[in-house]
Amino acid sequence: MSINRRSRNITEGVARAPNRSMYYAMGYTEGDFVKPMIGVANGHSTITPCNSGLQKLADAAVEGLKAAGANPQIFGTPTISDGMAMGTEGMKYSLVSREVISDCVETCVGGQWMDGVLVIGGCDKNMPGGMMGMLRANVPAIYVYGGTILPGKYKGQDLNIVSVFEAVGQFSAGNMSEEDFCQIERRAIPGSGSCGGMYTANTMSSAFEALGMSLPYASTQANVEDEIVETTRHAAAVLVEAVKKDLKPRDIVTKKAIENAVAVIMATGGSTNAVLHFLAIAHAAEVEWTIDDFERIRKTVPVLCDLKPSGQYLAIDLHHAGGIPQVMKVLLKAGLLHGDCMTITGKTVAENLADVPDSPRADQQVIRTIDKPMYAQGHLAILRGNLSPEGCVAKITGLKSPVMTGPARVFEDEQSALAAIMAKQIVAGDVMVLRYLGPKGGPGMPEMLAPTGALIGQGLGESVGLVTDGRFSGGTWGMVVGHVAPEAYAGGNIALVRDGDSITIDAHRLLLQLNVDDAELARRRLTWVQPAPRYTRGVLAKFAHNASSASFGAVLDKFD
Numbered sequence: 232m233s234i235n236r237r238s239r240n241i242t243e244g245v246a247r248a249p250n251r252s253m254y255y256a257m258g259y260t261e262g263d264f265v266k267p268m269i270g271v272a273n274g275h276s277t278i279t280p281c282n283s284g285l286q287k288l289a290d291a292a293v294e295g296l297k298a299a300g301a302n303p304q305i306f307g308t309p310t311i312s313d314g315m316a317m318g319t320e321g322m323k324y325s326l327v328s329r330e331v332i333s334d335c336v337e338t339c340v341g342g343q344w345m346d347g348v349l350v351i352g353g354c355d356k357n358m359p360g361g362m363m364g365m366l367r368a369n370v371p372a373i374y375v376y377g378g379t380i381l382p383g384k385y386k387g388q389d390l391n392i393v394s395v396f397e398a399v400g401q402f403s404a405g406n407m408s409e410e411d412f413c414q415i416e417r418r419a420i421p422g423s424g425s426c427g428g429m430y431t432a433n434t435m436s437s438a439f440e441a442l443g444m445s446l447p448y449a450s451t452q453a454n455v456e457d458e459i460v461e462t463t464r465h466a467a468a469v470l471v472e473a474v475k476k477d478l479k480p481r482d483i484v485t486k487k488a489i490e491n492a493v494a495v496i497m498a499t500g501g502s503t504n505a506v507l508h509f510l511a512i513a514h515a516a517e518v519e520w521t522i523d524d525f526e527r528i529r530k531t532v533p534v535l536c537d538l539k540p541s542g543q544y545l546a547i548d549l550h551h552a553g554g555i556p557q558v559m560k561v562l563l564k565a566g567l568l569h570g571d572c573m574t575i576t577g578k579t580v581a582e583n584l585a586d587v588p589d590s591p592r593a594d595q596q597v598i599r600t601i602d603k604p605m606y607a608q609g610h611l612a613i614l615r616g617n618l619s620p621e622g623c624v625a626k627i628t629g630l631k632s633p634v635m636t637g638p639a640r641v642f643e644d645e646q647s648a649l650a651a652i653m654a655k656q657i658v659a660g661d662v663m664v665l666r667y668l669g670p671k672g673g674p675g676m677p678e679m680l681a682p683t684g685a686l687i688g689q690g691l692g693e694s695v696g697l698v699t700d701g702r703f704s705g706g707t708w709g710m711v712v713g714h715v716a717p718e719a720y721a722g723g724n725i726a727l728v729r730d731g732d733s734i735t736i737d738a739h740r741l742l743l744q745l746n747v748d749d750a751e752l753a754r755r756r757l758t759w760v761q762p763a764p765r766y767t768r769g770v771l772a773k774f775a776h777n778a779s780s781a782s783f784g785a786v787l788d789k790f791d
């Protein structure tokens with residue numbers, strides 16, 4: 232029997248002739264109708280360097296699929312450049328684009344009755360969006376990451392996108408010349424590829440490799456190097472084999488596989504956004520997974536990799552040091568990974584890692600051994616307290632002490648907060664509160680890289696706290712707490728904070744506390760009024776209306 236779902240469908244009833252005619256118009260022959268029809272979700276665009284180098288990978292995927300006896304069907308997915316949108320109204324569309332991308336993949340695969348799909352993406356939301364669409368469609372699928380960027384160079388220093396945001400703070404503080412500032416701006420991004428540290432794109436690509444939905448070593452390759460093109464051709468061939476075996480995403484993305492992915496996120500010092508996105512991915516896979524599961528994994532998995540933003544090295548350095556397979560092998564030998572999980576290769580995790588050395592090479596400094604980690608426990612702590620009873624996310628690596636209590640400085644938007652920082656109105660010991668920036672209130676949970684980068688540039692990264700119901704860039708580090716839930720727009724206690732209130736951030740006790748008694752909070756609640764929605768039509772209004780709490784991944788289809 233043909234493995235082609237389209238062929239089986241169109242040979243039944245009177246629909247056969249019209250369906251085939253459409254394919255003949257595109258050059259198909261009679262023999263093509265017994266071949267699997269494989270979608271290639273192509274995220275190429277010239278919007279951002281993260282995606283500007285994807286067309287060559289789409290071309291390689293087409294070549295690989297044809298060589299393996301399949302018919303490629305290319306369709307596009309959009310992207311929003313987080314780096315370009317940062318600090319603007321455009322950033323509100325970033326998380327929205329995750330849902331649009333997932334809808335694109337699900338719609339094309341389902342609408343065209345495809346036998347499988349290969350998703351190619353680069354920028355941050357391409358990753359979870361593509362994975363969610365693959366899981367919803369649940370036909371054999373593989374993720375091809377567009378690759379990381381190489382570092383820029385200036386005065387002997389490696390540069391990346393975060394270098395620019397931090398330079399803004401340094402320049403405003405009078406600690407950098409205008410010439411150096413301009414040169415960093417011009418040199419930080421030398422070509423195509425996604426932002427180079429263990430920021431959101433590289434975090435998610437690494438996690439997808441650990442999840443079993445990408446090929447080994449594929450998640451840390453550079454976009455501009457030839458290796459990634461050959462890897463894409465191989466991925467296409469692997470996908471055709473998965474179609475023959477009927478190996479589907481939900482056969483691979485189990486709870487144990489998600490535990491593997493989160494273990495790698497912790498071991499590599501990955502982005503806070505991974506919490507939000509894996510809640511959404513688990514929801515798409517119909518796997519039971521809660522925000523507390525991240526804390527469960529964090530307590531058992533050490534940070535093994537010395538990677539930016541809080542460390543020294545970039546993703547390409549990790550690749551040269553042995554890549555994600557080396558990190559996974561260290562975790563597997565320590566009993567911190569499930570080796571029996573199936574992967575898209577048709578082999579288990581343990582089988583894929585069989586030839587990887589048990590310990591990292593001695594001539595590299597990126598990956599630590601299990602007995603000499605960067606940190607004994609993971610870095611993405613889930614805090615609770617009266618300021619975030621549903622939980623929130625704190626990134627605690629790179630800090631001398633993840634504990635502080637200070638007076639609140641309250642802002643209703645990112646722009647006024649950034650203006651206060653640039654005007655040097657924020658001082659050591661302050662706890663900035665940026666609210667009405669959650670899934671519904673933002674809408675779209677914009678990222679706060681501009682304020683955090685400015686704080687770090689002014690030398691306040693560890694002495695000023697920043698609490699928000701919005702998100703942080705994967706490039707953020709410092710005394711930051713995001714994803715506060717319930718959000719301000721939904722009436723969470725973050726909406727009741729006033730200037731001067733005492734707030735405690737204590738990652739040791741997993742506590743985010745507004746030091747105001749319950750009776751006073753009750754009085755304040757009596758006078759609180761939910762703001763009018765910022766948008767009443769279009770995609771942002773739809774997102775605001777449908778989005779779940781950040782503690783559930785800000786998904787749009789949580790109807791129970």
